[in-house]
Amino acid sequence: MTALTWRTPDKQDRRLLQSFTCAEPKPPKGRPLLWEDEVQKYFRQEALADTNSSARFDQRFRIAEDAAGVAxxxxxxxxxQPHPDLRLPPGTACRYLLMLGVAVRHRHQGGKVADAVLLDALHDIAEREPDHESVAVLGRVDRRNLPSQNMLRRWGFEEVIPGSAAMRLGWWLLILER
Structure with a gap:
């Protein structure tokens, strides 16, 4: 696996972001994977503006590039407000892992690239909360998105609010301790 170099994109990267392909163009069994399309659309069209408008929440947007573009x-x-159904230990910071995408060209490698992306995200999250001994990292994952669920499990996340037919996104939690 090639080492990924991370940076914060800016408005000059709009064209580069438009080329980011993290949704399978021809998914298995011919059915589109809704969550993949949502993530791809977000990074291509919304992430820069969303990050700028969410500065008060210290939103961070990071990309890694390789020779072919955004990896x-x-x-x-x-x-x-933290999720009302979650009870976090006192003094624990809370951050949402909002979106994470891996280019299609880096898929089917045993999760190596996805794990490297999540590792960088967890380091960045911890660095953003230097005054706390622990940070609760929350993510939402479509109940049918087994690869993302498996990735989170490899890193110790627990599904704390399962997704269902009525609420397709389940909530996943990891407490980072210093």
């Missing part, structure tokens, strides 16, 4: 991207931010 991966993620965003994370402090929540306006």
């Amino acid at each position: 991966a991207a993620y965003t994370h931010a402090r929540p306006e």
Whole structure:
């Protein structure tokens, strides 16, 4: 696996972001994977503006490039209010891992690239909360998105609010301790 170099994109990167392909163009069984299309659309069309408008939540948008363009991207931010059904230890900071995408060309490699992306995101999250001994990292994952669920499990996340037919996104939690 090629080492990824991370940076914060800016408005000059709009064209580069338009080329980021993290949704399978021809998914298995011919059915589009809704969550992949949502993530791709977000990074191509919304992430820059969303990050700028969410500065008060310290939203971060990071991309990694390789010779072919954007290899991966993620965003994370402090929540306006932590999820009401989650009880976090006192003094624990909270951040949402909002979106994470890996270019299609880096898929099917045993999760190596996805794990490297998540590792960078977790380091960046921890660095953004230097005054806290622990940080609760929350992510939402479509209940049918097994690769993302497996990635989160490899890193110790727990599904704390399962997705369902009525609410397709489940909530996943990891407490980072210093």
